[in-house]
Amino acid sequence: MSAASATKLTELDIAAARAGLARGDFSSVALTEAHIRAMEAARGLNAFVVETPERALEQARASDERRRRKEPARRLDGIPLAIKDLFCTQGVQTTAGSHILEGFIPGYESTVTAKLWDAGAVMLGKTNLDEFAMGSSNATSYFGPVKNPWRRADNKDLVPGGSSGGSAAAVAARIALGALGTDTGGSIRQPAAFCGIVGIKPTYGRVSRWGTVAFASSLDQAGPMTRTVRDSALMLGVISGHDPKDSTSSPLPVPDFEAALGGDLKGLKVGIPKEYRVDGMSAEIDALWKRGIAWLEAAGARAVEVSLPHTSYALPTYYIVAPAEASSNLARYDGVRYGLRVPGESVDELYQNTRGSGFGREVRRRILIGTYVLSAGYYDAYYVKAQQIRTLIGEDFRKAFETVDVMLTPTSPSVAFAIGEKMDDPIAMYLNDVFTVPTNLAGLPGISVPAGLDGSGLPLGLQIVGRPFDEATVFKAAAALEQAAAFTTRPTMLRGA
Amino acid sequence: MAYTIEGKTGTWEAVIGLEVHAQVVAQAKLFSGAATEFGAEANTQVSLVDAAFPGMLPVLNRHCVEQAIRTGLGLKAAINRYSVFERKNYFYPDLPQGYQISQFAHPIVGTGTIVLDMPDGTSRSVGIERLHLEQDSGKSLHDQDPRRSFIDLNRSGVALMEIVSKPDMRSPEEVGAYLRKLRSILRYLGTCDGNMDEGSMRCDANVSVRHAGEEYRTRAEIKNVNSVRFVMQAIEYEARRQVDVYESGGKVVQETRLFDSRNGETRPMRSKELAHDYRYFPDPDLLPLELDEADIERIRASLPELPDEKKARFITDYGLSPYDAGVLVAEKENAAYYEAAVGDAKGRDQKAIANWVMGDLFAALNRTGRDVTDSPVTPENLARLVELIADATISGRTAKEVFEAMVETGKDPGTIVAEKGLRQITDTGALEAAIDGVIAANAEKAAEVRAGKDRMLGWFVGQVMKATGGKGNPALVNELLRKKLAP
Numbered sequence: 001m002s003a004a005s006a007t008k009l010t011e012l013d014i015a016a017a018r019a020g021l022a023r024g025d026f027s028s029v030a031l032t033e034a035h036i037r038a039m040e041a042a043r044g045l046n047a048f049v050v051e052t053p054e055r056a057l058e059q060a061r062a063s064d065e066r067r068r069r070k071e072p073a074r075r076l077d078g079i080p081l082a083i084k085d086l087f088c089t090q091g092v093q094t095t096a097g098s099h100i101l102e103g104f105i106p107g108y109e110s111t112v113t114a115k116l117w118d119a120g121a122v123m124l125g126k127t128n129l130d131e132f133a134m135g136s137s138n139a140t141s142y143f144g145p146v147k148n149p150w151r152r153a154d155n156k157d158l159v160p161g162g163s164s165g166g167s168a169a170a171v172a173a174r175i176a177l178g179a180l181g182t183d184t185g186g187s188i189r190q191p192a193a194f195c196g197i198v199g200i201k202p203t204y205g206r207v208s209r210w211g212t213v214a215f216a217s218s219l220d221q222a223g224p225m226t227r228t229v230r231d232s233a234l235m236l237g238v239i240s241g242h243d244p245k246d247s248t249s250s251p252l253p254v255p256d257f258e259a260a261l262g263g264d265l266k267g268l269k270v271g272i273p274k275e276y277r278v279d280g281m282s283a284e285i286d287a288l289w290k291r292g293i294a295w296l297e298a299a300g301a302r303a304v305e306v307s308l309p310h311t312s313y314a315l316p317t318y319y320i321v322a323p324a325e326a327s328s329n330l331a332r333y334d335g336v337r338y339g340l341r342v343p344g345e346s347v348d349e350l351y352q353n354t355r356g357s358g359f360g361r362e363v364r365r366r367i368l369i370g371t372y373v374l375s376a377g378y379y380d381a382y383y384v385k386a387q388q389i390r391t392l393i394g395e396d397f398r399k400a401f402e403t404v405d406v407m408l409t410p411t412s413p414s415v416a417f418a419i420g421e422k423m424d425d426p427i428a429m430y431l432n433d434v435f436t437v438p439t440n441l442a443g444l445p446g447i448s449v450p451a452g453l454d455g456s457g458l459p460l461g462l463q464i465v466g467r468p469f470d471e472a473t474v475f476k477a478a479a480a481l482e483q484a485a486a487f488t489t490r491p492t493m494l495r496g497a
Numbered sequence: 498m499a500y501t502i503e504g505k506t507g508t509w510e511a512v513i514g515l516e517v518h519a520q521v522v523a524q525a526k527l528f529s530g531a532a533t534e535f536g537a538e539a540n541t542q543v544s545l546v547d548a549a550f551p552g553m554l555p556v557l558n559r560h561c562v563e564q565a566i567r568t569g570l571g572l573k574a575a576i577n578r579y580s581v582f583e584r585k586n587y588f589y590p591d592l593p594q595g596y597q598i599s600q601f602a603h604p605i606v607g608t609g610t611i612v613l614d615m616p617d618g619t620s621r622s623v624g625i626e627r628l629h630l631e632q633d634s635g636k637s638l639h640d641q642d643p644r645r646s647f648i649d650l651n652r653s654g655v656a657l658m659e660i661v662s663k664p665d666m667r668s669p670e671e672v673g674a675y676l677r678k679l680r681s682i683l684r685y686l687g688t689c690d691g692n693m694d695e696g697s698m699r700c701d702a703n704v705s706v707r708h709a710g711e712e713y714r715t716r717a718e719i720k721n722v723n724s725v726r727f728v729m730q731a732i733e734y735e736a737r738r739q740v741d742v743y744e745s746g747g748k749v750v751q752e753t754r755l756f757d758s759r760n761g762e763t764r765p766m767r768s769k770e771l772a773h774d775y776r777y778f779p780d781p782d783l784l785p786l787e788l789d790e791a792d793i794e795r796i797r798a799s800l801p802e803l804p805d806e807k808k809a810r811f812i813t814d815y816g817l818s819p820y821d822a823g824v825l826v827a828e829k830e831n832a833a834y835y836e837a838a839v840g841d842a843k844g845r846d847q848k849a850i851a852n853w854v855m856g857d858l859f860a861a862l863n864r865t866g867r868d869v870t871d872s873p874v875t876p877e878n879l880a881r882l883v884e885l886i887a888d889a890t891i892s893g894r895t896a897k898e899v900f901e902a903m904v905e906t907g908k909d910p911g912t913i914v915a916e917k918g919l920r921q922i923t924d925t926g927a928l929e930a931a932i933d934g935v936i937a938a939n940a941e942k943a944a945e946v947r948a949g950k951d952r953m954l955g956w957f958v959g960q961v962m963k964a965t966g967g968k969g970n971p972a973l974v975n976e977l978l979r980k981k982l983a984p
Binding site: 087096106110244334351376379383 | 552557586777784
């Protein structure tokens with residue numbers, strides 16, 4: 001296969017690749033080799049912690065063999081994907097972007113990745129991320145920052161967003177047809193917006209958390225990151241469903257999300273939450289938001305203003321709940337059973353040495369915050385209060401969804417910033433999640449769709465939020481948005497290639 | 498009667514509450530499928546969940562929940578339809594998760610009652626504060642290597658019920674009675690095997706002292722005492738110690754103390770500075786536990802007859818004293834043995850059977866190291882033995898001999914009596930012949946009896962029994978002698 005056609009293979013989306021494979025236009029091995037070459041060529045992005053080309057080719061060969069035997073095609077048969085290094089993968093190092101898990105090779109496979117492999121997908125490698133998924137820039141990874149394949153005029157290296165930054169960069173840079181991310185406060189949607197791709201966080205409970213390294217258990221959800229809404233619908237369909245090993249996964253049946261796509265939006269009511277017009281939001285983002293409203297109305301939907309009165313409390317609430325859970329979830333990394341061990345004279349010293357050198361600054365900051373808010377004397381003032389507000393935030397959405405079917409908001413208050421910017425100002429960094437965090441607190445599905453460019457030529461995303469377990473409607477509205485936006489600009493890195 | 502401590506400043510009483518950790522009888526752990534067998538090789542009963550590998554999640558074992566409900570119902574306690582698992586956070590190498598999943602603000606079982614059977618036959622009630630489910634930790638092994646400690650995670654994640662009493666006990670004896678009764682109830686229910694020496698029942702005691710009528714004073718907690726006797730000793734020591742502290746002008750501090758069984762003393766375990774802040778919060782990996790009334794009722798309907806009800810029935814149905822009934826029902830196997838022996842047959846002497854069970858049988862089992870379920874003397878054979886006494890086939894004295902032969906051979910008493918020729922002589926003619934012989938040989942003494950010296954009659958009975966090789970029916974011998982020696 002020539003270099004030119006190999007490049008073309010990486011330009012396909014999942015749906016097109018699936019069709020090409022079905023027609024026999026190319027093999028999964030050819031498709032996979034093209035992506036492995038792209039992965040090798042783009043190592044400068046630092047998007048992967050571990051590349052697994054041999055395993056990818058083995059899976060691709062198995063897929064081609066199934067096709068030769070005329071077995072019914074599986075839903076992702078032969079499709080090369082990238083996996084955030086937060087999912088435990090059997091026999092492949094799983095680090096969560098942390099020194100403390102460097103060299104850890106699980107003997108088990110997370111439920112969601114197992115579902116992907118059962119559906120015939122091919123694993124290219126494990127993607128870089130903020131350490132333990134704590135960050136909005138991918139700069140907290142022990143394995144170094146990821147570069148965004150997009151650049152602005154000053155040509156500085158930009159962050160891909162986070163924490164699923166490696167996954168977003170890999171999909172935007174045409175290294176993978178799709179990727180798996182996780183989203184605790186915006187970690188799929190914000191990097192999707194920063195890299196000009198689609199990413200959905202499903203309803204809490206839609207996908208299993210078993211085998212995914214936990215950050216904040218009541219908020220974490222895995223989800224797909226792809227270049228089209230259809231591809232996300234396809235991937236989410238594969239990874240969704242009840243898992244008896246995760247007590248918080250929902251027993252509800254999984255609808256055919258792809259079937260929900262297409263058609264107009266007649267009768268659909270779109271809520272525009274007035275509290276999301278936050279101070280300091282750029283005029284460009286506000287303008288894009290208005291364009292989004294117009295696009296949905298043109299597709300037949302009706303936009304109405306709604307109120308989510310407790311929105312301004314969402315971020316502080318999140319930064320109590322998430323660190324509280326994280327401080328407990330990360331207690332198991334103690335140097336006793338697996339991962340890094342830095343010995344000491346006593347067991348307390350072993351803990352201090354291991355955790356002190358194994359965790360980075362941001363992780364230690366959040367463990368401290370979480371420990372503090374759960375401590376005797378502060379628990380009621382912080383943790384209990386935050387839980388109460390969380391309930392009120394959920395109520396806000398519940399009431400609003402009595403009158404509207406979905407909501408439209410910007411995904412992020414800014415575009416991708418340069419690596420190094422905001423690093424010494426955690427509050428500014430945390431503001432990245434202002435539009436995404438409320439849906440995690442309320443457990444709702446949210447999707448980011450690339451919708452335009454800002455003045456510096458960087459992608460901007462719009463977010464559709466839906467009712468619990470109504471991803472189908474979210475996808476339908478997102479597809480309409482996608483069609484209207486007709487976002488076709490390729491990342492700076494790929495232009496002229 | 499009341500237990501008091503006499504001090505220089507007056508009389509003190511002890512105030513005691515217990516926290517018992519009872520291991521739930523279950524095939525699998527509270528939140529993982531790993532097995533729970535006692536004494537297995539180290540680290541062979543450990544799942545990825547128990548070892549807290551990344552991404553592992555707990556899944557509640559419904560059987561353990563049922564066991565907790567059963568226990569709650571057995572303690573006449575309120576079952577909470579809504580309960581919550583929380584994380585108790587602290588670092589220790591045998592706690593792989595860095596937290597123990599327990600219940601805190603919302604336990605599965607609320608307040609209940611235990612009735613204590615005191616040695617003098619009286620009863621008194623002790624309140625149950627709560628029962629909650631939690632995970633056990635692993636075990637640190639400090640004696641395997643001079644420099645390093647090893648960890649055995651077999652126990653990690655095993656389901657425990659923490660059963661907390663109210664501070665209702667006032668003496669070491671009541672504490673002993675409480676532990677024995679609780680163990681009895683748990684064994685009846687089949688929810689905990691109650692073996693303190695295997696660690697499947699462990700006890701922490703909260704002890705304070707006060708002058709009668711005062712408010713509660715500061716308490717000390719004595720941790721992890723592993724036998725009923727040691728708990729009683731520890732409390733006795735601790736109460737005395739606290740009295741001495743107060744009387745020498747000191748103050749009792751709230752602290753955790755350890756009992757040293759070698760010298761019978763308690764000593765402080767952790768200083769206050771190291772007191773843990775456990776940072777309890779609801780475990781986000783687990784949904785709140787919501788119970789159906791129907792499920793609770795289904796479990797209630799499946800409860801066995803419990804010791805208190807059985808005791809009451811033994812008193813009414815079998816005419817036993819409260820003390821005897823209490824002794825017989827303490828272990829359900831003993832009660833079952835007794836009831837099998839009593840059977841349905843009318844006329845069997847139920848009190849006599851109770852005496853045989855509590856006396857000779859328990860002694861024989863003790864001596865031979867056998868269990869009542871494996872007794873060489875079957876309940877049927879014991880009942881037959883008592884019948885042989887009642888129908889005068891053998892005397893009470895011969896019965897002891899027959900019983901020992903039954904213990905040794907396992908044969909039924911009829912066979913033993915026949916083989917050994919122990920049948921009582923109830924043939925009047927044969928006895929009269931023997932009596933006539935004795936009277937003839939002791940004419941002088943006979944004359945004295947006839948002259949009114951009644952006390953000599955006993956001597957004649959002895960002589961006749963001797964002449965019949967102990968087989969003469971004592972009542973009949975007595976009756977015939979009275980006639981023949983009548984004035």
